[in-house]
Amino acid sequence: MSEHIDKSVDSRGVVVVGAGPTGLLLAGDLAESGVPVTLLERRPPGLSNLSRALVVHATTLEAFDSRGIAAPLIERGAPVQSLRLFDTAVVDVSDLPTPYPYLLVVPQYETEAVLHERLERLGVRIRYDTEVVGLRQDADGVTVTARDASGTREERAAYVVGTDGSRSAVRSLLGVEFPGHTVVASVMLVDARLSQPPQARIATNTDGDKFAFVAPFKDGYHRIICWDQKHAKAETEPVELSEVREILRETLGTDFGMGEPRWSSRFHSDERQAEHYRVGRVFLAGDAAHTHSPAGGQGMNTGLLDAANLSWKLVAVLRGHADDALLDTYESERYPVGSAVIKGSGLLLRAAEIKMTPARKARNLAMHFALARPAVNRRIGYALSGLWISYPAPHGSHPLTGHRAGDVALDGAPSRLLEALRGGGFVLLAPAELHEAAERVGVRAPGVTTAVPADGGPVRLVRPDGYIAWAADAPTIEDVAKAIAAATDRRRPER
Template sequence: MSEMIDENAGGRVVVVGAGPTGLLLAGDLAEAGVPVTLVERRHAGRSNLSRALVVHATTLEAFDARGIADDLIAKGAPVQALRLFDTAVVDVSELPTPYPYLLVVPQYETEAVLQARLDRLGVVTRHETEVVGLRQDADGVALTVRDADGTREERAAYVVGTDGHDSSIRRLLGVEFPGHTVVASVMLVDAVLADPPSLRIATNTDGDKFAFVAPFKDGYHRIIAWDQSHPKAESEPVDLDEVRAVLHATLGTDFGMGEPRWSSRFHSDERQAEHYRAGRVFLAGDAAHTHSPAGGQGMNTGLLDAANLSWKLAAVLRGRAGDALLDTYESERYPVGTAVIKGSGRLLRAAQIKATPARKLRNLAMHFALQRPLVNRRIGFALSGLWVRYAAPAGAHELTGHRAGDVPLTGSPSRLFEALRGGGFVLLAPTELHEPAAEAGVRTAVPADGGPVRLIRPDGYIAWAADTPGAEEVALAIRASGA
């Protein structure tokens, strides 16, 4: 556990929005010793909101580094392959990660695991609390907060808006959120299927109609469906006959779909905030970017936004780094958000091809392309987030900015993700180079792979690397990184 920061000295962070992104961010800050307040306009209690249903490999790696991956995996159904466009199959079982699969799990279960971590850390969420005003100066942020006790002003060193696509924080900042609706009247249904698909995830489209079917661990299946030739208002209840018709048209069967335990209708936008940072206020998750449900990227991208920002806020508040470090949150995560919007958009537009000859050509091309291991791997990397690399300074080692992966270690802990637990940097180096790290309070480990010396950021990316550095070079790298 890092040293505690004095809240009375202006070190508090307010996180607005207790969805997955806000829960992870608040937990990281608390674990780093940063006083954090989490506010949520919804009432307390388990939400039945369940739009997000896939947790990808990089997110599971982030959960592993926090000691909560096993808790989530126990609630989900691992799926190693999905059928895409008729007979094309994406296989993620060979991805270079401890988690070579998609974990299908309702969003509320992901939130429950993150909430349990917050409970262990003693963070209390203030529900039914809304931020209705915001102004900032050189020393902090003044928030006007409204709850059951009335309206009052509170101050914080920094504020992070993780309050969804209709973000009040983004609106109060005046940050534009350009984009447009790409799919209207998307139907979500959780139901038992009497005859589920043989390949656990199935998806297909005929242009106007689209269907996606995936299993939960408890025997229910999530169905995502739309029919753009007959869109309905979001206020309209989901018509099960309409869902069955879409399933028959795209997948040839309704799989014996029973009565749902939950259903919803929504629309999907492609939007990205013009900036992720405005002074002492940040945007993350759906408050910063939204896109089509294709690829299941939304919640995962937001969670990794939080993992990127949390350690940087802690480093600045602890006096380990200057304000410029906080600018790297936007410079690193904005391009990721842009790429996810473009990638999911391309997949969506491929699904919306209407002409029958063009659809048949798409299906045939995808079928044969995905039989090539290199193509399958590239699509798996795109879905899982394993492709993300952050820019490195000129002249830096080629590993700088890359995801570190779960490096095997000598002794105990035996792997990097375990060494990262509790937050903080980890230096992977021979024992003779450990002294500069120990003096700076940075954890050390000896890599079993014998590779270059690497300084690993709390979010699992390589902050600095060198092949044969001396102790002084290691000490300089630690100071420069904000560790």
């Protein structure tokens, strides 16, 4: 029996369970849009000292830019424009069509710090040492049962989002299956200084059962990720530096003069995906919805983009601008992305695990020559950076519909699309004369910013998450009005 009902979140609000990067971004988006939000975290107060994720990709940086928080994160990280794969093969991302043509190497705790600072500015309070132990749904909302030091309490909210990791309590309470398997049993993480760092800023290679990855942080330390599948140890075992040095020497030819680490850890890596991302009024995002190997550095980035996709839809529904059915598109859009990331990282991992020496040499040679071709290099860069992601579009739509808009240069202020998106609404990109004609006939909608693209191009209506909701080459005012109405007022007509 609950001791009391907490009124801090009302029936119009959202409870977010889990204060990792995905939950922090989602809670910030909701709060910035005026939605009541409470963030529950099982851990005690203070930033986590865990640092598993270390790469922020271009698409994620664009999402941060559209919230005005990319710059402080970039200041904390080290941009890297290429990485070495399998001996001499090099992936170069320096010419990708994005303001951020690099991999930003930055510890996860720094990403969390930037997201925490945003929440503090918005006045969002995180309730630490709080465990969710029950969920009850009905037609009007969700009752969350949470336990903290003061006892057990119930809260009422319109929706709940579980961003509470691979061992998600929310997913367990929903009874959603999380099928999959362990792919690497004993991954070692080490942050240490190297007296002789690699020439390639990011270096990675494999020798059958052994794998190593080395990348620089901005503060002079390097992150080392490695494993030896023949000598896998329990996660509770300490990381022995002799193990790490041996793996580095056998895979990359040297231990780079590795010194004593400031931090080390072991963990196992799974490939799993929740059977559903939505059950009624409860959603799963981030590691609660999908986990995969560390190959490609996709985990945290995929979760952050889950949050960017879901947050504006929750806001639209809670403001009464959209029917609850809009929330179904979260799963239909993000589930395939999660599946593709699991498949892609799995293929890269299995390529790294080739054991026979002749096969490894053939792999290395094939990768070297393949990545020497600009088209192949660009394709791999798109896959790593997240620029490949697009969402389904209605039949007969303009080819741009469902694709990422990118950072379009604009005439006037703001000067870039990502800046125009900082209001959290849609942006209509159209010639000045079309905007003027629309204004004369009264075509306008709350929450839609108008902007003139400097490069001309098709008329585009861009969603709050930076994807194109609608596009046309030469639309009439009536076409624009219908598109705005369809995108910004998705309520079902009354019968």
